[in-house]
Amino acid sequence: MAQQFRLNRRDLIRAGGFLTLSFGIAGNRSHATAAEAVKLPGDLEDTPLLSAWIRIDADETVALMIGKVELGQGAVTAVAQVCADELDIDLKRLRTISGDTALVPNEGVTAGSQSMPNCASAVKQAAAEVRHILLQLAAEKLKAPISSLKVEDGTISGEGESKITYWELVTGRELERKATGKVKPKDVADYKYIGTSVPRLDIPAIMTGQALYIQERRPDGMVHGAVVRPPTYKAKLKKVDTSKVGNMPGVLKVVRNGSFLGIIASRQDQAYDASSALAKVAEWDVENDLPGDEGIFDWLLSAPTRDEEIMNETAGAPHTPSRVFEATYERPYQMHGSIGPSAAIATLSDGGMLTIQTHSQSVFETAKAIARMLGLDPAKVRCQHIPGSGCYGHNLADDAAADAALLAMEIPGKPVRLQYTRPQEHKWEPYGSAMVVKTRVGVDDRGDVLTWNLELWSTPHGTRPDGEPGNLLSARYLAKPFAMPMPKNGGPPNYAADRNAIALYDFPAQRVVTHFISEMPLRVSSTRSLGAYANVFAIESTMDALAHAAGADPVEYRLRFLKEERARDVLKSAAQKFGWDQWRKSEGRGRGIGFARYKNLAAMTAVAIEVEVNRKNGRIRLIRVVAANDSGQTISPDGITNQIEGGVIQSLSWTLKEEVRFDKTSVLSEDWKSYSYPILTFEEVPPIDVTLINRPGEPFLGTGEAAQGPTAAALGNAVFDATGVRFRRIPFTPKRILAGLKA
Incomplete structure (x- = not known):
């Protein structure tokens, strides 16, 4: 599971009129000698030319060029922090250029919480190697051993009064070299910016009303x-x-x-x-052939599918279960x-x-x-x-x-x-796919899991252009139209429809089957967390139901099967911060918890929620949310906290309110009105308390989509705790809550 998902890259770098003039053409690294064949981190492997990433400019600034872009996740600022630290320059000297196809490395799509593991890790190594090259040049100029040199804000000092700057050292093509992967980045203790909450670089423009956004x-x-x-x-x-x-x-x-x-x-x-x-x-x-929002789940279960068993480990089942639990979970189409x-x-x-x-x-x-x-x-x-x-x-x-x-x-x-x-x-936007997830779990006399089966039905979660005109909406309507290419489901380790469908728990036997449906009644593509939102909701709701059936505490029950120590730390941290052991039940109130490691290889997040359910009108009031997160080595605590908070709020909105309405002809949801497509309001957002577990020296882990699934599950589990009724169809509207309470 350690292998990282790779996208095809095109590496064409053009930078003119500066001290470093570079034309970086992607080369086939298969011709490298054995001595050169060092695996480079992240996206540096595909674009190893150092001058493609970093440029020392004549005005005593440094240009950082990255293919990942800013979506409000703070990624550009975090990557800039890494670059400034490894280069030993003040962050104010750094100018970041991102997402310009004529100027920056092709890092593919900014998606899948891959900016930190792929871009930040690449910049970390590239900046370390650039710093090493500059120190070598300075050692020659100052006639001093590298070990005696010190760097402060781009000025290299030797013994006595001798010093020279980066801008004096780079006069031509000095950085026109490929990364070797052999230069060791700085020690954690020597970082100035990494691990601190640096204000996001785009905030001043936002706060002063500058024309930052394309709109x-x-x-x-x-x-x-x-x-x-x-x-x-x-x-x-x-x-x-x-x-x-x-x-x-x-x-x-x-x-x-x-x-x-x-x-x-x-x-x-x-x-x-x-x-x-x-x-x-x-x-x-005009055609009239859609199943309608009330018929979509029956349609999913009856549509032609491409079936794939993505996991089947059954040898560990010790004996026949004494009891079997089955459940079906449903997620509607949801929009950005x-x-x-x-x-x-x-x-x-x-x-x-x-x-x-x-x-x-x-x-x-x-x-x-x-x-x-x-x-x-x-x-x-x-x-x-x-x-x-x-x-x-x-x-x-x-x-x-x-x-x-x-x-x-x-x-x-x-x-x-x-x-x-x-x-x-x-x-007309591509929605998040509607899904059906079924679980079937066999337990022993104690209520412990013996056999775990999960099957899911879903249309695609990825129809980005990817170089294909047929995935651009208007291209299909031209006089010479482009056909939409056949959608595909992503494979391991990231998956797509089946993202996080493999439970992280250590069960004696686990089987997971994906029923992938390439046909699309409504246009669909990537929404935050892809299939993980529905899959984690199903897994964690089932775990909660099993715990209650076994008469076990939901946190303790999960810990029985959760063997990874860092994952256990996250779950226990969220419970402790919530006050799980001290919490006392009161009328109409309930608590719930959910956990997942995004894609089973990125950030680990646990979310605990307290709610109050009004039995008269079916309304759910959010009392408070507590989350714990491990994203490996923390670059920006504030940035990670913002991502968890934002993910929690979005997931609460999805799970309580959001559902695309459509009839047999077209989509009916066209605004924010309550009968069309309502979203969570400011006054409905609860207090959110986030605890971060920093792992200095560990790899950077993606965080942007880690909270979606755990939040939905924690909310569903809290509603069950408050009402005694398990709700498995999203969203939990007052109408559905009342119907469930009366059933």
């Missing part, structure tokens, strides 16, 4: 775009009269390409008005519901270069997909990541980039800004 950008000469979506997924445009719309105020161009309809106008309101008018005169062929509707700005230059500013998490793959969609040389499409106001997972960011590009091709030299409306964002 706020207004470049000179900008025009506005808008698109007309079909009434349903499979609808085809029969006919449309564009003449009147073309004469509306401010309209510069009406664009039709097959079933794709777009508007380019001088102002945003004019673009929206024209697109609304265009939608009214368009005639479509990004607060800021997705947006992008695309500009086609006179020289034919298409530059797209986007909040996509997959800038390299999206650039390639857009190039193929437009029939352009991939070298002519550049994506620059700009943070988006609300983006965690595969929402409409890539589609906005593609739509802006389609319109920009029609009006060269003008930046085309496109931002979707709220209904478009809600109804």
Whole structure:
């Protein structure tokens, strides 16, 4: 399970006009000699050229270039902390460039909580090797042994008054070398920034109202775009009269390409008005074949599947169980519901270069997909990541980039800004897949697990562009449409639909089967934690039910089967911080706990929740939440805490309220209203207390998606403790709670 998931990389680094001029072309490392064949950490293995990551600039600053991007998770700041520490420079000297396909290493998609293990570890080694090279150069210049040199904020001092700076040492191609993997990073005790809560680099711009987000950008000469979506997924445009719309105020161009309809106008309101008018005169062929939100779980269980047994360890079962427990858990479609509707700005230059500013998490793959969609040389499409106001997972960011590009091709030299409306964002984004998870567990006379069986049914959790135009929404509606490629389920160790479906507990026998459904009634892709949210909810709810059936304390019961010491520490830490042993039950109140190690290889998180359930109206009041987390060596305590808190809040919202509504024709959820797609409000958010377990010297572990599953399970377990009724269908709406209490 130690093997890290790898993405294909394209390593093309262009940096001109600086002290270090580098062209880093990915090479085949199979020709390396045995002496050179050292496994490099994280993404450094795919882009070993040091100058691709770090540049010493003439203005006495250092440029850090990374392919991972900032989504609000604080990753860019954390990686900058690592770089500054290993280089021995003040953080203020560091300038970070991220997610620009023309300038940075291709680190694939910023997803799966892989920024810390793959990017931070790569930067740690790269910076250590750059520092070593600079010390070697200084030793030659100062005629002193390396061991006698000291570095402070980029100034290397020798004996007496002798000193020299990084900026005096690098005058050409000194960093044009590949990493060796043989330079030892600094000792933990010598770090200044790692392990401290450095203010996030993007906070000043946010707090002072600067145009940080793509939704706020207004470049000179900008025009506005808008698109007309079909009434349903499979609808085809029969006919449309564009003449009147073309004469509306401010309209510069009406664009039709097959079933794709777009508007380019001088102002945003004019673009929206024209697109609304265009939608009214368009005639479509509409299909009517969706199962509806109430029929989706029956549909999942009856749909054709590709079955895979991802675990089968049965040899340890000592004898026949004395009792068998079976349960079914259901998760509906759930959306990202990004607060800021997705947006992008695309500009086609006179020289034919298409530059797209986007909040996509997959800038390299999206650039390639857009190039193929437009029939352009991939070298002519550049994506620059700009943070988006609300983006965690595969929402409409890539589609906005593609739509802006389609319109920009029609009006060269003008930046085309496109931002979707709220209904478009809600109804057309790729959702988190609906799932059914079934558990069947055999126990002995004491209630201990003998045989553990889990089966899950799910549609895909990954349909990002990945270089494929067919995964861009509008590409399917063009006159020469691109077919959506057959979706695949991710394999080990990260998995996708079956992420965290293998329980971390040490059972005598465990079998896990994935029933993967490639057909998609609704468009789906990656939402935070993928299948782990539903799988951990099912596993931890089942563990809680088994504990209660055995008359055992839920924490003690889990510890019977949880052998990994660090995992045990996390579970016990959460229970202790919650006051589990001192807690006393009162009328209508309950407590619950949930645990998981994300992907069974990333951060370990336990969540304990106290709730109050109103038996008259079915409402659940969140009293408090306590979480404990082990993310390996902590880079930024505040950053990790923010990720756990954010994950808890999002999971509480999913588990209490969120469900995409749709009928047999189309999606009905198009806003935040209670009957459409409500989310947790500020006043409903409980106090959240996070305890961090730091492991200095251990690898960095991804944290961004670690809290989703444990939170859902802890909430369900707390509701059971308060009511005596086990709820297995998400979300726990007042209507469902009342129905369960009356059953």
